[in-house]
Amino acid sequence: DADVTQTPRNRITKTGKRIMLECSQTKGHDRMYWYRQDPGLGLRLIYYSFDVKDINKGEISDGYSVSRQAQAKFSLSLESAIPNQTALYFCATSDSSSGRSNEQFFGPGTRLTVL
């Protein structure tokens, strides 16, 4: 089945460490997104990419960076992790040719804990 996968699924790290979260998709979609989920806040957009050469900041990009290595791969980096970046991180994809609604398909999430 075409899918969205995230690695790692769980990660514990320490303050100041650099960490990378990876997302891969076999859906053939051109658009990819990174969100973080915090209790009571829903999902908030960190970065999004409409193709390999198009990277855009979302609502809460400070402290994060991304890399779109290929159409199927979109990585999120925390250059120097801090405790308030402890959250559940989701990658999502969408297909620009599927219509105007921009339905998005989500990976299983990465639970990140920064001590």
Place this chain on the structure above:
Amino acid sequence: AQSVTQLGSHVSVSEGALVLLRCNYSSSVPPYLFWYVQYPNQGLQLLLKYTSAATLVKGINGFEAEFKKSETSFHLTKPSAHMSDAAEYFCAVSVAGSARQLTFGSGTQLTVLP
């Protein structure tokens, strides 16, 4: 800018009872509206979506939602709750001209009591 408000961060219903999860949106242009469900330790799965066709939208697992422009609402309902419906539900909105980004509500945790 668009926004979504979900009334009630926690909703409890008995098995077999009506499920009603409330969502109100704010948008200056016609919106596209979505309901997603998140089961424990899983990603988000699309339940249903409104894309300006029929105002009553049927989704998976017996859920449906009605778009009411006059009330700026898109409430999610299911006539009879099952234990397997216990999950967190998110309402989301996107509009043309905003790069069609999704804006999510804060979520409603549904508990189904035996």
